Amino acid sequence: MTTGPVTPPMPTASATVPADQPTPVGWRGRVRSRLAPRAARTRIIGWVLLMVLMALAVVTLVTWQLLVRATDDRMDVALRAEVGEFRRIIEGDVDPRSGEPFASVADVLQTMITYNLARPNEKFLGYVDGGYRFQSRIEAPVLLSEDAAFTALVGSVEETTWGRYASGAGEVRYLAVPVTLEGDPSRGVAVVAYFADQERQAADDTATLMLGVGAVTLLLAAAGAWVVAGRVLAPVRAVAGTAQGITETDLSGRIRVDDRPPDELTDLAVAVNAMLDRVESGVAAQRRFLDDAGHELRTPITIVRGHLDVLDPTDPDDVRQTVALVDDELERMNRIVSELLLLARAEQPEFVRPQPVDVAELTTEVLGKVRRLGDRDWQLAGTARADLLLDPQRLTQALVALADNAVRYTEPGDRVVVGSRLTGGELLVWVEDTGPGIAEADQARVFERFARGSSGARRGDGAGLGLSIVRAIAAAHGGRVELDSRPGEGATFTLVLPARPAPPRDADTDASDPLATLPPAAVEGGAR
Numbered sequence: 001m002t003t004g005p006v007t008p009p010m011p012t013a014s015a016t017v018p019a020d021q022p023t024p025v026g027w028r029g030r031v032r033s034r035l036a037p038r039a040a041r042t043r044i045i046g047w048v049l050l051m052v053l054m055a056l057a058v059v060t061l062v063t064w065q066l067l068v069r070a071t072d073d074r075m076d077v078a079l080r081a082e083v084g085e086f087r088r089i090i091e092g093d094v095d096p097r098s099g100e101p102f103a104s105v106a107d108v109l110q111t112m113i114t115y116n117l118a119r120p121n122e123k124f125l126g127y128v129d130g131g132y133r134f135q136s137r138i139e140a141p142v143l144l145s146e147d148a149a150f151t152a153l154v155g156s157v158e159e160t161t162w163g164r165y166a167s168g169a170g171e172v173r174y175l176a177v178p179v180t181l182e183g184d185p186s187r188g189v190a191v192v193a194y195f196a197d198q199e200r201q202a203a204d205d206t207a208t209l210m211l212g213v214g215a216v217t218l219l220l221a222a223a224g225a226w227v228v229a230g231r232v233l234a235p236v237r238a239v240a241g242t243a244q245g246i247t248e249t250d251l252s253g254r255i256r257v258d259d260r261p262p263d264e265l266t267d268l269a270v271a272v273n274a275m276l277d278r279v280e281s282g283v284a285a286q287r288r289f290l291d292d293a294g295h296e297l298r299t300p301i302t303i304v305r306g307h308l309d310v311l312d313p314t315d316p317d318d319v320r321q322t323v324a325l326v327d328d329e330l331e332r333m334n335r336i337v338s339e340l341l342l343l344a345r346a347e348q349p350e351f352v353r354p355q356p357v358d359v360a361e362l363t364t365e366v367l368g369k370v371r372r373l374g375d376r377d378w379q380l381a382g383t384a385r386a387d388l389l390l391d392p393q394r395l396t397q398a399l400v401a402l403a404d405n406a407v408r409y410t411e412p413g414d415r416v417v418v419g420s421r422l423t424g425g426e427l428l429v430w431v432e433d434t435g436p437g438i439a440e441a442d443q444a445r446v447f448e449r450f451a452r453g454s455s456g457a458r459r460g461d462g463a464g465l466g467l468s469i470v471r472a473i474a475a476a477h478g479g480r481v482e483l484d485s486r487p488g489e490g491a492t493f494t495l496v497l498p499a500r501p502a503p504p505r506d507a508d509t510d511a512s513d514p515l516a517t518l519p520p521a522a523v524e525g526g527a528r
Helices: 026-035 040-092 105-114 148-154 201-232 234-245 264-309 316-345 359-373 392-408 466-476 520-525
Strands: 122-128 131-135 161-167 170-181 184-195 355-358 377-382 387-390 415-423 426-433 480-485 491-498
Touching: 040 105, 040 170, 040 184, 040 201, 105 122, 105 131, 105 170, 105 184, 122 148, 148 161, 148 170, 201 234, 234 264, 264 316, 355 359, 355 392, 359 377, 359 387, 359 392, 359 415, 359 426, 392 415, 392 426, 392 466, 392 491, 466 480, 466 491
Parallel strands: 377 415
Antiparallel strands: 122 131, 122 184, 161 170, 170 184, 355 387, 415 426, 426 491, 480 491
């Protein structure tokens, strides 16, 4: 009996490059590195081939087993059919050749074998008194009539017997039927035998063909897996290449994802790009802070050092004036550092802490606070009556900075207007003054760090960071700052913030507790 299909071994990958050898360069080196067992592409192909190989082996084995079982069932059905045919001949008790009753058991056996056409790999044999007498004319792989062991096995059976016999040509499935005839003391046996291994050859050929086709399929699957794995791992290689190209001075490298299908690896590339954006932004903020601090702090330090170098310790007036100047410069340095730190924190997520805010009440409170900044005609243009999610401290800080800027560019008695209103899903909060205005060429620049307008007389010695802080506060709220100004007609700075309605307040909240409306983080960490 033939054995099942033999599973071909999976092709092995090439050997790895020793760690002490330099990495190969050029296209040959790249191919060798990608074919190394440690390479993800090689491992993917190896697993794909292993799964295809296992699936091929299982399908081939199951198909072969089903075909063999179907062949065996067909042989069993054929054997039972021949038995039925034998019985009909015996029960007829008439020789179809002469129309006369059978004269002997030998005549019955001869008639059975003559009038039954043997199929391929099927053999009819007749035995009388334990000895061979007749067989069908179909050629057979071996002559069972000359096999003494088979003759001894079936030649003298006394009841219908089904069995298997290992012949020189493989397994033989047989059915032996005893034959007797009244008036004849001889005992005969009619045997139907199938050469099972030859009958199953079609199943073996099918399994062999499946293995051949499977081998070709395996090669095609390997080629397809190589191409697909290359395309799938392209973002990973891009991530590695981009990461290798990132240096301390160049963080601009990004992974191209425009032509990639939306999948997990594309999401990985997008996430890495976003991470690089955050890293670059953080590094840029640090560099900007260092540059700004170094630039602005150099001047007061130089001034202090210059006056100390020429200080006359014996002159009380000179000492008093120098101490006053040093104290003033140190105060200015402290203010510059504080504002720079504030701008650095503005790029952090926790810079603003939104909470329910009554905008009308906040606008009125801010106007009351800024009245002390200078002798101006302070006016309230209007208030937005709404409860919105805002950071009241940061919004107050921005409005105070705008009001302070208006005071610096106006004269005593000039009008300064504060107001707020809702429009189109946005909250507008503005500070308007009647100062000299800002030239159109300076309007984009005034929001930059340490920038100052070129028109009008400026009072005070600010560092030029106030409008930068205002813009940072607006951006942290998801909004922006707009400037409307023409020389000689004053300026209007407007905070345009998204109007996000506050959730209904809990009736049980104690309104007298100033900490009740603050988030837990603000209560635990304290106000900034």
